Amino acid sequence: MSLAHRIIPCLDTDGERVVKGVNFVALRDAGDPVALARRYNAEGADELVVLDIAASRDRRPTFLETIQKVAAELAIPLTAGGGIRTLDDARAVVRAGADKITVNTAAVLRPELISELSEEFGSQAVVLAIDAKWDGDFWRVMTTGGRVSTDLDTISWATKGAQLGAGEILLTSVDRDGTQSGFDVALTAAMSKQVMVPVIASGGARWPQHFAEIFCEGAADAALAASIFHDEIQSIRALKEFLADQKIQVRLPC
Amino acid sequence: MNISLLDYGAGNLPSVERALRRLGIETDRISTSAGVAKASALILPGVGHYGALIRALDRDGLRQSLVAAIEGGVPFLGICLGLQALFENSDEAPDLQGLEILSGSVRVLRGAVKLPHMGWDQLQVKAGSRLLEGIDSAAYFYFAHSYAVPYSGEERVLKTRATCSYGGEFVAVTETENIFAVQFHPEKSGATGERVLQNFLRNAA
Numbered sequence: 347m348s349l350a351h352r353i354i355p356c357l358d359t360d361g362e363r364v365v366k367g368v369n370f371v372a373l374r375d376a377g378d379p380v381a382l383a384r385r386y387n388a389e390g391a392d393e394l395v396v397l398d399i400a401a402s403r404d405r406r407p408t409f410l411e412t413i414q415k416v417a418a419e420l421a422i423p424l425t426a427g428g429g430i431r432t433l434d435d436a437r438a439v440v441r442a443g444a445d446k447i448t449v450n451t452a453a454v455l456r457p458e459l460i461s462e463l464s465e466e467f468g469s470q471a472v473v474l475a476i477d478a479k480w481d482g483d484f485w486r487v488m489t490t491g492g493r494v495s496t497d498l499d500t501i502s503w504a505t506k507g508a509q510l511g512a513g514e515i516l517l518t519s520v521d522r523d524g525t526q527s528g529f530d531v532a533l534t535a536a537m538s539k540q541v542m543v544p545v546i547a548s549g550g551a552r553w554p555q556h557f558a559e560i561f562c563e564g565a566a567d568a569a570l571a572a573s574i575f576h577d578e579i580q581s582i583r584a585l586k587e588f589l590a591d592q593k594i595q596v597r598l599p600c
Numbered sequence: 601m602n603i604s605l606l607d608y609g610a611g612n613l614p615s616v617e618r619a620l621r622r623l624g625i626e627t628d629r630i631s632t633s634a635g636v637a638k639a640s641a642l643i644l645p646g647v648g649h650y651g652a653l654i655r656a657l658d659r660d661g662l663r664q665s666l667v668a669a670i671e672g673g674v675p676f677l678g679i680c681l682g683l684q685a686l687f688e689n690s691d692e693a694p695d696l697q698g699l700e701i702l703s704g705s706v707r708v709l710r711g712a713v714k715l716p717h718m719g720w721d722q723l724q725v726k727a728g729s730r731l732l733e734g735i736d737s738a739a740y741f742y743f744a745h746s747y748a749v750p751y752s753g754e755e756r757v758l759k760t761r762a763t764c765s766y767g768g769e770f771v772a773v774t775e776t777e778n779i780f781a782v783q784f785h786p787e788k789s790g791a792t793g794e795r796v797l798q799n800f801l802r803n804a805a
Contacts, residue, residue, distance in 0.1 A: 349766070350720040350740055387790075392720055418618060423742060423788045443614060445647075445744075445788065468648035470716040470744040513716050544718050567719065597720045597740040599790075 350597040351561045351589065352392035352568035353582055354546060355575045357382060359428075361398050361405035362412060366524070366573045376576045383416040386575065389582040390599030393423045395516070395570060397448070399491060401429025410442045417443025425473055425516075433462050440467060448516055450475040451489040454496055454503070457510055464511025473546075474512035476500055478533055479520040485533055492520045500533070501540050508543045515545045516570065522550030526574070529556055534564035546570050554580070554588040561594050601805055604639035606666070607631045608656035612647040612787065616679065619787035619797060633665035641804040642666075642674055646681025647785070650706065650747065651693030653681050667699055670779060675804035678781035680745060683774065686781055692747050701779065704756045704771075706747050711767030716746045721764050721784075723772050729761035731773055731780055731799045739792045741772070741784035748783055 357364045357379045364376040379396060386394055396416055398409040406429070413426050426439045427448030436447045447467065453459050453474060463472045477492045478485040478500040485500035504515045517537055519530035527550050534547040544567035547560045551571035560566045574580040586596045603620060605613055607629040620627050630636060644666075646653050657663045670676045678686055687698050690706035698706075709717055720740040725732065741764075748770035749756065751763045762773040764783065772783045780800055786793035 348721070349717070352719050390790075417615070421619060421622070421788065421790045421794060423744070423785075441614075443618070445612065445615065465649075469746070470647065470718060514718060542714050543716070544714055567714070 348595060349567070350392070350595050351566070352546075353390075353557070353585060353596070354393045354395055354568050354570040355382070355386045355391050355582070356395040356397065356548070356570050356572045357416075358397050358399045358572060359409065359412060360400045361402075361409040364576060365399065366576065376573065379412050380415045380419060382576060383419045386582065387420050387422055390586060390597070391422060391582050392568070392597060393425060394420060395425045395427075395448070396444075397426070398428030410438055413439060413442040413444055427473070427475060431459070433466060436463050436467070440471070446471045446473050446514070448473040448475040450477065453507065454487060454489050454498065457506065460507055460510040460512050464513070469511045469513035472512050473514045473516050474504065474507035475516040475518065476504060476507075477518045477520050478530075480533070485536075488520050492523070501536055504537055504541045508541050512543060514543055515541055517545055517547055519549035523548070524573070525550055526552035528552065529560040529564060529566070529569065531559055531564040534560055534566050538565035538567075544568065552579075554585050557585060558589060558592050558594060561589070601641070601801065602626045602628060603641050603643055603801070603804070604628055604630045604635065606636070606642060606644045606662070608653065608660065608662070612679070612785065613645045615785075616643060616645045616787045619794065623794060623798060623801070625801060631660060631662075633661050636662060636665040636669050639669060639674060641676075642669060643677045643679065644682030644685060645679045645787075646685065647744065648681065649692065650681060650684055650690040651696055653685055654693065654696040654698065657685070657699075663699065667701065670699075670701055673778050675778045675800070676780065677800045679787070680783060680785055683771070683781035683783050684747065684749065686779070687749055690747060702756070702759065702774065704749050704753055706749050708747050709745075709767040709770070713767045717743050717748075717766040719743065720789075721766065723762040723764055724769075725762045726757075727761050729773055730775060730803050731782065731796050732762060733799050735792055735795050740789070741786070741792060742788040743784045745783065
């Protein structure tokens with residue numbers, strides 16, 4: 347017996363509607379977050395992530411309302427993020443019903459934010475989201491929705507983030523995101539080996555075999571995907587049955 | 601029936617409220633010792649730092665009334681930190697004193713494992729449990745913690761109904777008379793977790 351590998355659907359929203367892009371651009375509408383949350387909760391998703399990818403100040407109240415409505419549907423953990431820059435931003439998201447908060451760009455700009463959040467909510471509630479892009483000899487940390495390059499190395503940044511109090515790393519491959527060509531196994535394996543907190547792999551999922559790979563070869567603790575679940579290309583139940591057949595430990599819905 | 605949730609600012613209190621509401625149960629939030637004294641059934645939710653919980657109980661003068669209610673037979677469910685608070689003390693805040701209703705200490709999870717222990721895990725059932733009644737022994741429960749009460753010591757073993765292993769074996773479900781406590785989060789454990797809450801409600805009625 348050991349911890350089950352988690353399957354996590356992700357709702358990228360513009361605050362109100364679910365949207366989906368390829369390589370972080372070309373957004374299109376992908377549905378109602380509340381209806382999707384209800385479906386994933388029933389289908390056996392292990393957690394749900396809701397991100398505000400627009401993260402504009404004036405849309406913030408709308409996003410908080412979305413979190414509230416989504417939380418009301420769930421009997422599983424809810425992670426929310428996008429545009430969280432301060433302790434107050436995080437408090438609002440937690441009050442709206444999120445169990446965990448993700449931080450990304452704001453943590454790169456001001457790493458102490460991670461410690462502040464961890465001191466207030468506990469490290470189990472702080473997820474450091476990193477968008478990583480292969481740069482020939484290292485994975486470069488990208489910010490601002492994958493558009494802005496930094497000088498940071500992804501693995502070193504994650505290690506520092508965990509030291510500062512992040513309880514989990516949400517690791518997105520910018521190269522793979524939206525391509526449906528499979529998770530970045532090398533990136534995830536390097537991360538899992540180096541960082542002593544759970545790692546959620548994200549970006550590139552299409553086939554059940556991609557999930558088997560990222561759990562076995564990538565040593566991911568959890569795997570996140572969006573459009574294949576939203577568009578009903580892949581059901582969570584069938585995915586978990588496939589993984590269980592491969593002797594990969596998952597929580598099968600009752 | 602009405603369930604009182606002890607409100608000391610814990611992040612997961614609204615989640616527990618929502619879970620009970622889905623089961624059609626009325627809840628109220630209490631934050632004073634007078635409120636605790638009047639409660640007919642109590643839930644102590646908790647997530648985050650042990651020190652924050654214990655300090656809040658002492659700051660708001662809730663310690664005595666809570667211990668009196670629990671020892672007086674009021675049905676009580678401790679969740680996560682709410683379980684840990686029942687014991688004597690914790691590695692997480694060594695200077696602080698727990699409620700000391702159960703004997704034993706909360707220790708950091710050790711061994712070659714990633715912390716926190718985060719996600720869905722299974723239990724090893726040790727004895728007949730009222731909280732786990734009707735739940736498949738292979739069921740999964742959602743955990744999110746780095747500290748736990750090791751499964752050792754005669755009294756603890758007697759009261760433990762189920763354990764979980766992560767680094768070492770720790771207390772996942774403990775029950776004795778009116779006192780129930782779980783290290784996992786029933787409010788986040790899907791249909792299985794709802795069943796745990798229902799079982800508590802039935803025993804509290």
